[in-house]
Amino acid sequence: MADGTLRNIGPIILLGPPGAGKGTQAKRIAERYGIPQISTGDILRDNVQRGTDLGLQARAVMARGELVPDSLVCDMVAGRLRQADCARGFILDGFPRTPAQAGWLDAFLEREVFDNGRGGQCLPIVMRIDVDYNRLLQRLTGRRTCLANGHIYNVYFQPPRVADICDVDGSRLVIRNDDREEVIRERLKAYDLQTRPVAEYYEQKGRLVVVDGDLPVDEVSERVLREIENHAVTAAGGS
Ligand code: AP5
Numbered sequence: 001m002a003d004g005t006l007r008n009i010g011p012i013i014l015l016g017p018p019g020a021g022k023g024t025q026a027k028r029i030a031e032r033y034g035i036p037q038i039s040t041g042d043i044l045r046d047n048v049q050r051g052t053d054l055g056l057q058a059r060a061v062m063a064r065g066e067l068v069p070d071s072l073v074c075d076m077v078a079g080r081l082r083q084a085d086c087a088r089g090f091i092l093d094g095f096p097r098t099p100a101q102a103g104w105l106d107a108f109l110e111r112e113v114f115d116n117g118r119g120g121q122c123l124p125i126v127m128r129i130d131v132d133y134n135r136l137l138q139r140l141t142g143r144r145t146c147l148a149n150g151h152i153y154n155v156y157f158q159p160p161r162v163a164d165i166c167d168v169d170g171s172r173l174v175i176r177n178d179d180r181e182e183v184i185r186e187r188l189k190a191y192d193l194q195t196r197p198v199a200e201y202y203e204q205k206g207r208l209v210v211v212d213g214d215l216p217v218d219e220v221s222e223r224v225l226r227e228i229e230n231h232a233v234t235a236a237g238g239s
Contacts, residue, residue: 009033009089010122011109012228013096015199016129018187019139020213021220024152025129026093028221029228036085039093040073042150043080045176065178065186067194070100078108089122098194102201125231126202127224129213133188140184144173158217 012029014022026037044062047055054076058068077095080086096102109124131139142156146166153160153173160166164173178187202208209231211223 007033007088007232008122009035009228009232011089011124012091013105013124013126013202014091014093014129015126015195015202016213017131017133017136017191017195018184019136019143020129020131021139021217022093022129023150024217025221025224026091027150027152029091029224032225033089033228035089035091037091037093038077038080038086038095039150040077040095040097041093043076044068044073062178063183065183065190067097067190070098070104073097074101074104074108077105081108082112092124096198099197099201102198123207125209125228126199126207127209127211127227128199129211129220129224131213135214136188137181137184140179141181143176143179145176146173147171 012035014026016022023037023039023041026039029035030037044055044058048059048062049055054072057072061068073095077092081090092105096105105124138156139154142154144153144155144160144164145151146153146169148166148169148171151166151168152158153166160173165171166173178184199208209227211220211227213220215223
């Protein structure tokens with residue numbers, strides 16, 4: 001449930017390798033501020049499941065653990081960001097994932113001004129969640145996701161109360177198609193080669209915040225929410 005402060009939060013970008021906890025934290029931020037989580041992975045998986053044109057183009061690429069072409073993903077994100085529920089802010093989870101996507105996003109945000117209550121555009125807060133490489137494999141192989149609403153669990157770190165059943169909505173928990181060890185390795189490779197430079201892109205602009213994602217989930221959330229509050233104060237010209 002949102003905390004009632006219907007302030008403008010602006011764009012929040014979560015970077016980090018597969019399994020870093022982007023989706024887990026994005027859901028908590030969404031709940032706290034009442035802004036949407038935009039997970040490009042979730043939107044693509046939904047398209048694959050529904051057999052849309054986009055889904056048919058993305059299916060094999062995703063199954064190999066590679067990245068879907070920039071042009072397809074940017075068009076998809078543009079459509080989503082123009083929806084009314086993004087007006088107060090939004091959380092990008094899994095986007096941008098290449099320097100080209102980051103450049104595209106900057107241009108898009110400049111062109112399509114998001115009202116931050118001061119008639120201007122809020123610069124995004126960019127957070128990279130860092131996790132020790134060796135833990136990622138365990139996080140991904142242990143992940144279970146609920147079919148109905150995408151609630152995230154982990155058989156090692158965040159087990160549901162009843163095995164394979166979502167605590168929140170009682171739906172079945174499933175293993176994601178790309179959480180097989182051979183695909184995970186390809187996803188981690190794609191992250192190293194194509195997505196690491198995105199953090200450098202934002203670092204050069206002085207906009208990167210790094211959060212220790214090795215901590216327990218609640219402690220990571222505390223840090224993430226603190227960074228968002230600090231950013232909001234700075235953006236509003238506070239001390
Ligand atoms: P996507 O769905 O974005 O996957 P990803 O980036 O690989 O990230 P994950 O969803 O696997 O991990 P996460 O960081 O969200 O971790 P989570 O919170 O679930 O992308 C999938 C595919 O889609 C890509 O491979 C690509 O093909 C395509 N795609 C998507 N976006 C694209 C783009 N922009 N461009 C091109 N292609 C794109 O947590 C993981 C597990 O760890 C869970 O079990 C959780 O319970 C547990 N956990 C979380 N935090 C903690 C903690 N602090 N301590 C212990 N356990 C924790």
